[in-house]
Amino acid sequence: MKKTVITTISAAILFLVAAQANAQGGPPMFLNIDTDNNSMLSDEELNTAGYTDLMAKFDDDEDGSVSLEEFCSRFGGDAGCQ
Ligand SMILES: [Ca+2]
Ligand SMILES: [Ca+2]
Numbered sequence: 001m002k003k004t005v006i007t008t009i010s011a012a013i014l015f016l017v018a019a020q021a022n023a024q025g026g027p028p029m030f031l032n033i034d035t036d037n038n039s040m041l042s043d044e045e046l047n048t049a050g051y052t053d054l055m056a057k058f059d060d061d062e063d064g065s066v067s068l069e070e071f072c073s074r075f076g077g078d079a080g081c082q
Contacts, residue, residue, distance in 0.1 A: 027080030
């Protein structure tokens with residue numbers, strides 16, 4: 001009985017942690033590429049993730065990084081953008 005309660009509580013905590021991580025920064029694909037978590041995708045991060053041609057296509061304001069807004073304007077719901 002005690003073990004069941006502990007397991008249930010652990011599952012609830014894991015769920016809350018996962019939900020919070022999800023609420024923090026954007027779609028999973030964006031978060032995976034954004035390894036320094038600054039909410040911008042640098043050329044280096046895109047290259048590391050294998051998206052070598054995305055900077056030229058996505059960087060609408062040409063500031064040398066792809067923001068979440070720029071990313072989502074192309075991928076939309078497919079990448080988990082809201
Ligand atoms: Ca980044
Ligand atoms: Ca940009």
